[in-house]
Amino acid sequence: MADAYIYDHVRTPRGRGKADGSLHEVPAVQLAAGTLKAIQDRNNLDTSLVEDIVLGCVDPIGEAGGVIPRAAAFAADYAQSVPGMQINRFCASGLDAVNMAASQVMAGAHDMTIGGGVEAMSRLGLGSSGGSWFMDPGVNVPSYFMPQGVSADLIATKYGFNRDEVDSLAAESQKRAANAWDKGYFDNAVVPVKDINGALVLDKDEHMRPGTSKEDLADLNPSFGMIGEMGGFNAVALDRYPELERIDHVHHAGNSSGIVDGAAAVLIGNKRGGKNAGLKPRAKIRAFANIGSEPALMLTGPCDVTDKLFKRARMSMDDIDLVEINEAFASVVLRYQQYFDLDPAKVNVNGGAIAMGHPLGATGAMILGTVLDELERRDLNTALVTLCIGAGMGTATIIERV
DSSP: OOOOEEEEEEEOOOEESSTTSTTTTSOHHHHHHHHHHHHHHHHTOOGGGOOOEEEEOSSOOGGGOSOHHHHHHHHTTOOTTOOEEEEOBTBTHHHHHHHHHHHHHHTTSOSEEEEEEEEETTTSOTTTTOOHHHHOHHHHTTTTOOOHHHHHHHHHHHHTOOHHHHHHHHHHHHHHHHHHHHTTTTTTTBOOEEOTTSOEEEOSOOSOOTTOOHHHHTTSOOSSHHHHHHTSHHHHHHHHOTTOSOOOOOOOGGGBOOOEEEEEEEEEEOHHHHHHHTOOOOEEEEEEEEEEOOTTTOTTHHHHHHHHHHHHHTOOGGGOSEEEEOOSBHHHHHHHHHHHTOOGGGBSTTOOHHHHOOOTTTHHHHHHHHHHHHHHHHTOOEEEEEEEETTTEEEEEEEEEO
């Protein structure tokens, strides 16, 4: 198999996923097109060399439907020969899109591809596309369906994370994200969003709340206690784990990922593709994997898929310099650190989705780029990127600097 290299990556800033968010007036196709155009401009890229674009999108309906990467290629004025494909694996869609684009290169089908993702959550509400997992008792009963926040609280209860611990992690995420922006660590990756007249719309993540302390967060009421009790989801959780006496609801808006808009793109190719484009590789995609995990806990898939990936790659956590795990909820990160006995100093070193937000279909590609930049900044070698996924799944990827 051919090696798949990362030649460049970009992302938009994350805009608040509400009607008053800065990116609310920008359709998903334009967000995606902006990242494609940036890849072209930054690399003086002949776009006819790009043989496929794979983008993740969790709610690909309405204006975000219709094979959005092909539409974005039109909007970015790419060569007409460039096709596109959109995929959905819930929160890991952006990373899976990169993996799928890389697999085309590894298989010898293409010399150069783009992977990434996009989500305009302020324009299409969370869960807009529906699905049987939410609606069909024949599916949601055997899968112990419950809102992800209740599952996050179940994880905290089962593995012993209290309110102080989840709030401390959230406050640290805010601190690290603010430091990264202040020090310019994101400057080379974030491309400003502009309107059709070239006027600046947004050039910095706007979901952050710098200066947030765990004492500030302690004043917030848990978000999932009422729906857990009144909706019967606590009973579902306790039916699956009867050894627990109750569910301790510790998550709220301040220690859960923020709803935001955004897009990302990663330029991938083999050596021939890079040579034809006159580019030097920055990293190699060494290995990736997916897995199904316990659906009631739902969000512990990163632990399972990392075990699978290490076995396949013949590696261990000792071989990994930095880890990026999506901060869907604080307990997800705490459980991952607990499971692998990880030093928090090597995990999400520039903050995560609790501070900056989680544009579902794009996040995986965003955090892949973030950790690559940080490997280069620290002169380190190897990183692992992973995300939890709705319905109990996990995706993980290992990259190595070139």
